[in-house]
Amino acid sequence: MSGNGGKTLRTVIPKELRDALKGAVDLILPFRCSICGSVSDTEGRFGNYDRLYRSLYGSKNELHICGKCLSGLTINDEDKRWFLCLSEPVENDPCPGLALYMPFTYKGIVDIAVPRIKFGKNIELARLFGAVLGTCVSDEGIRADLIVPVPLSDSRLKERGFNQAKEIAEPVARINNIPLADDCLIRIRDTKRQSEISEESKRANNVKGAFSVSDKWDISGLRVVIVDDVATTGATLHEAAKALYKAGAAKVLCIAFAGNRAVKNAEPY
């Protein structure tokens, strides 16, 4: 919107009246979309994923996604799901050619929904995205021996109350009958938020040596999948993969729900 012509009703209707109207609408149409916040009268909740979600988490949840948001959640074309994990490959990479499976683009509905998960603390939305990702992984025929989420630092976990990567990874694991090991990968030092760093090389330095594999796990010879919510430069996933290879993993694949990569540059796992 631009110029004076773009003025919305929001600037004209007094706040009290707006709240009263909103309250009245809520009484008649009680469902509020967990992504866009609009009020919807459909009871189908989240279409084909509804049955799957209920089978994983039961029917008692507050999640409701409107038809518009649901239809906006579309999987990328086949040639835009597989990428090299590092958007800018580096020299002497201990795991060159590390593949990243990332079936959604970080725009539109995903762009609105991911902050709802992270900052709005919407754990159910993370689980729904995990269920969606789980069906993509199944359709893609990806096989593995173990799924590990990218861990949060203790301080961030305390602040948010849950690790969104773990909540996304869990339904992926259950749908694909792959064991989930959420205490396998551990953070051995705190890092800044990657989203606060714009330069690619600085992002790589920020996470360097941040991960290790717990003594509790022997992953030697295993095919391991690492799961995160989003991948930008791929530096975090790459660093986690390095730790897994160092601990003896036979093969590592990175999976993220969404990101903004344009070019397919890795072959399927």
Ligand SMILES: [Zn+2]
């Ligand atoms: Zn919506």
